[in-house]
Amino acid sequence: MKTYLSLLDHVMTHGVDRGDRTGTGTRSVFGHQMRFDLSEGFPMLTTKKLHWKSIVHEMLWFISGDTNVRYLQENGVRIWNEWATDEGELGPVYGVQWRHWQRPDGTEVDQIAKVVEDLKTRPTSRRIIVSAWNPSDLPDEGISPQQNVAQGRMALAPCHAFIQFYVANGKLSCMLTQRSVDCFLGLAFNIPSYALLTHMLAQQCDLEVGEFIWSGGDVHIYHNHFDQVRTQLSRTPGPLPTLALLRKPASIFEYRFEDFELKDYSAQPHIPAPVAI
Ligand SMILES: Nc1nc(=O)c2c([nH]1)NC[C@@H]1CN(c3ccc(C(=O)N[C@@H](CCC(=O)O)C(=O)O)cc3)CN21
Numbered sequence: 723m724k725t726y727l728s729l730l731d732h733v734m735t736h737g738v739d740r741g742d743r744t745g746t747g748t749r750s751v752f753g754h755q756m757r758f759d760l761s762e763g764f765p766m767l768t769t770k771k772l773h774w775k776s777i778v779h780e781m782l783w784f785i786s787g788d789t790n791v792r793y794l795q796e797n798g799v800r801i802w803n804e805w806a807t808d809e810g811e812l813g814p815v816y817g818v819q820w821r822h823w824q825r826p827d828g829t830e831v832d833q834i835a836k837v838v839e840d841l842k843t844r845p846t847s848r849r850i851i852v853s854a855w856n857p858s859d860l861p862d863e864g865i866s867p868q869q870n871v872a873q874g875r876m877a878l879a880p881c882h883a884f885i886q887f888y889v890a891n892g893k894l895s896c897m898l899t900q901r902s903v904d905c906f907l908g909l910a911f912n913i914p915s916y917a918l919l920t921h922m923l924a925q926q927c928d929l930e931v932g933e934f935i936w937s938g939g940d941v942h943i944y945h946n947h948f949d950q951v952r953t954q955l956s957r958t959p960g961p962l963p964t965l966a967l968l969r970k971p972a973s974i975f976e977y978r979f980e981d982f983e984l985k986d987y988s989a990q991p992h993i994p995a996p997v998a999i
């Protein structure tokens with residue numbers, strides 16, 4: 723994960739200090755790309771311990787089409803709590819856009835089912851894409867997440883917004899475009915999260931895993947994460963863990979937490995940091 727550490731160093735050294743929606747302040751660069759060869763190991767940080775349960779359950783929750791934090795909370799995952807209403811609702815965020823994108827006539831598009839079908843039937847297609855960026859459901863940036871949900875909008879605009887898949891030589895690659903990137907907290911989750919999705923789709927479509935390519939737009943470090951970033955940059959990364967899929971479920975929608983085994987994950991201690999709301 724040297725590429726991730728290089729990005730932290732790059733933002734700290736070359737970034738521009740700016741204000742932001744949350745009032746916290748960030749140092750940012752605009753536009754960056756990283757490539758991870760998934761055959762070389764599972765891209766999970768070893769320079770700080772990550773909560774594996776949060777990564778897996780969040781991805782299963784997206785794929786299930788759910789947008790209420792109840793499932794996450796029942797599984798000990800707290801990362802979406804701050805944006806939810808008292809009833810746990812987040813409005814039409816990722817799950818709805820991935821699985822239940824509304825057509826004008828009221829019918830729905832299941833983008834995940836379509837990706838599996840395309841990967842199996844026309845793997846050379848250049849249109850194997852999932853978009854969470856649905857302008858008609860975007861929140862109003864001037865009001866709170868909970869007020870947006872009450873108006874039927876998303877609590878937060880999608881950050882990992884556009885995903886494209888590519889098949890060559892029997893390998894599945896995934897490219898993510900992330901418009902806004904909290905390098906210390908969010909990105910540490912987003913990389914293994916999409917690596918996991920790529921492994922699942924590859925298994926379902928009888929492909930090997932290829933590369934995960936990550937592209938960021940507004941790539942920032944919050945001002946109140948600088949000490950944590952310096953701690954992390956002082957650490958030496960260890961070998962990557964590997965991911966084993968213990969079962970092949972009948973479809974992409976039938977994975978369970980127990981189906982994933984992260985092998986040889988040896989990480990340095992967790993580094994706590996406040997999340998900007
Ligand atoms: N400012 C901000 N950064 C984000 O990364 C982020 C948002 N907002 N809003 C929506 C989601 C929620 N995500 C989050 C939210 C919190 C953590 C977090 O606090 N992580 C801690 C604790 C992990 C845990 O309890 O599982 C960490 O140390 O990684 C991570 C990702 C990613 N997103």
Ligand SMILES: O=c1ccn([C@H]2C[C@H](O)[C@@H](COP(=O)(O)O)O2)c(=O)[nH]1
Nearest residue numbers: 743879881882902903904908909912
């Ligand atoms: O998966 C995620 C979700 C969110 N983030 C970060 C990026 C920003 O710091 C905030 C979102 O604020 P906006 O004003 O909507 O850009 O959350 C992330 O890194 N990863």
